[in-house]
Amino acid sequence: MSTELPNIVTILESKLEGTVFAHYLRLWENVIFSLIIISILSIASYFVCRKQRLVPNRLQNIFEMFVGGIDDFVCGILGAQGRKYTPFIGTLFIYIIFMNFFGLVPFMKSSTTSWSTTLALALCVFIYVQYSAIKENGIIGYIDHMMGKPRGFLAFTVAIPLLLLFLHIVGELIKPISLSLRLRSNIWGDDILLSIMAGFGLKGIPMLFFNTFLAIIAGTVQAVVFCLLSTIYFALVLAHED
Amino acid sequence: MELLKLLSTSEIVAQVINFLLLLFILRIFLWKRILKLLDERKERISSGLKSIEDSKAEIERLKAEYETQLSSIENIARERIKEAVKEGSQVVNEIKKKAQMDAEKIIEAAKIDMKHEVARAKENLKDEIIALTMKATESLIEAKFTEENDKKLIGDFLKQVDETK
Numbered sequence: 001m002s003t004e005l006p007n008i009v010t011i012l013e014s015k016l017e018g019t020v021f022a023h024y025l026r027l028w029e030n031v032i033f034s035l036i037i038i039s040i041l042s043i044a045s046y047f048v049c050r051k052q053r054l055v056p057n058r059l060q061n062i063f064e065m066f067v068g069g070i071d072d073f074v075c076g077i078l079g080a081q082g083r084k085y086t087p088f089i090g091t092l093f094i095y096i097i098f099m100n101f102f103g104l105v106p107f108m109k110s111s112t113t114s115w116s117t118t119l120a121l122a123l124c125v126f127i128y129v130q131y132s133a134i135k136e137n138g139i140i141g142y143i144d145h146m147m148g149k150p151r152g153f154l155a156f157t158v159a160i161p162l163l164l165l166f167l168h169i170v171g172e173l174i175k176p177i178s179l180s181l182r183l184r185s186n187i188w189g190d191d192i193l194l195s196i197m198a199g200f201g202l203k204g205i206p207m208l209f210f211n212t213f214l215a216i217i218a219g220t221v222q223a224v225v226f227c228l229l230s231t232i233y234f235a236l237v238l239a240h241e242d
Numbered sequence: 243m244e245l246l247k248l249l250s251t252s253e254i255v256a257q258v259i260n261f262l263l264l265l266f267i268l269r270i271f272l273w274k275r276i277l278k279l280l281d282e283r284k285e286r287i288s289s290g291l292k293s294i295e296d297s298k299a300e301i302e303r304l305k306a307e308y309e310t311q312l313s314s315i316e317n318i319a320r321e322r323i324k325e326a327v328k329e330g331s332q333v334v335n336e337i338k339k340k341a342q343m344d345a346e347k348i349i350e351a352a353k354i355d356m357k358h359e360v361a362r363a364k365e366n367l368k369d370e371i372i373a374l375t376m377k378a379t380e381s382l383i384e385a386k387f388t389e390e391n392d393k394k395l396i397g398d399f400l401k402q403v404d405e406t407k
Contacts, residue, residue: 031256038264045272052279067276087273091265111257115248120257 005195007109009033030111037098037111066094077231078238085234088128092121093227096183100219103191104212112222113188115180122176125230130172133237145237179229186222190215372396 004010009029016022025032048063056064070090075082096112103110111117133142144150146168147161154160194215197208376392 027250027252028256031253031260034257034260038260038267041264042267042271045268049271049275052275054279054283063272064276064280067273068280071277071280083277086277087269088265090273091261091268094268095261095264114253115245116250116253117257119249120254121261123254124258124261 004109004113004191005198006107007033008107009109011107029109030114030117033102033109034099034111034117036108037095037102041094041098066090073227074231077228077235081238082231082234085132085231089227089231092125092230093223096121096226097219097223100187100223101216103187103194104215104219110187110191110219112183113191115184118180118184119176121183121226122180125179125233126172126176129230129233129237132234136238142237175229175233179226183222183226186218190218368400372400 007029009025009032013022013025013029016025045063048059053060067086067090070093071083071086074086074089078085099110099112099117101110102108103113133145137145143165146165148154148164148168150157150161150164190211193211194208197204197211200207372393375396379392
């Protein structure tokens with residue numbers, strides 16, 4: 001028995017049960033919700049930023065506050081060079097928070113309850129972090145960084161730099177897994193809890209509201225944590241003077 | 243291994259594409275534009291503040307210059323007043339001197355006039371005395387002389403009187 005609440009895709013799937021279309025709906029359920037969010041965000045950002053005013057209206061003000069906040073957040077950690085990572089981290093944040101909250105809207109689903117979705121995002125972070133590290137330090141510099149910058153006597157002890165390299169590689173590979181599983185599990189847990197509360201009927205309404213409130217906090221916190229950790233990963237590979 | 247069953251390669255690829263698509267769209271419509279706008283606004287505010295600071299400094303400079311000019315004007319005015327007072331006192335002295343000289347001249351003229359008057363009065367008095375003396379002599383000696391002889395006689399007498407003085 002599925003513990004998930006019904007959503008528009010599962011409803012449509014049940015209507016078309018037995019057809020090929022139903023099979024694809026089941027397969028691409030999370031992708032469909034992601035695409036809905038992408039459409040909403042794209043259209044909203046297009047209409048808000050189409051006519052920019054020096055004195056902003058209320059909606060532009062909200063977007064400016066968000067963009068300025070993210071920029072301050074990223075540059076606060078990465079310094080002045082953080083500006084080029086602001087769009088990436090900011091897009092991650094807005095995308096994740098919308099996906100997290102989408103499960104609270106009736107007949108919608110949080111795509112972040114799927115590990116594939118969160119792993120895809122974490123892989124994007126992982127690839128971009130590795131690319132930035134190689135770009136900033138060079139391939140030799142990056143390997144040197146991974147080996148713990150062995151100098152003097154330490155450089156002659158081949159085993160220690162190799163061990164450090166191995167540990168760093170494992171650490172780097174673990175990062176996207178831990179990042180994605182943390183987000184997925186928290187949001188999945190919230191959604192399961194909400195669906196259980198919804199299953200209690202009228203008696204469960206107070207708890208449903210309480211859990212919705214908790215899910216809003218958890219969704220925000222998880223999006224912040226994901227972006228904060230991603231920014232720190234960038235900081236770790238870029239700050240090579242330490 | 244159970245956990246890996248949760249993963250779907252096609253979904254991962256699709257979600258990566260989705261994210262990259264959103265990143266591309268938001269980079270064009272949101273991030274670039276708003277970050278540029280925020281930078282421009284920041285720049286405008288900082289340049290506005292700078293121009294206010296510059297204006298303040300310019301006002302301070304002009305104020306100092308104005309005060310310097312004002313004090314120099316006051317000094318010049320004070321000097322001019324001093325000069326005017328000096329010139330005035332010089333003029334007063336000159337006028338006084340001139341007036342004194344005029345007064346002395348007038349006094350001199352008056353003295354000369356007075357001398358003339360005195361001389362004239364003396365002449366008149368002399369004539370009157372002569373006339374009175376003649377009358378008196380006539381009446382005393384009751385002798386009649388000619389008027390011409392009388393005048394000569396008395397004149398000689400008076401000359402002798404003056405010379406004896």
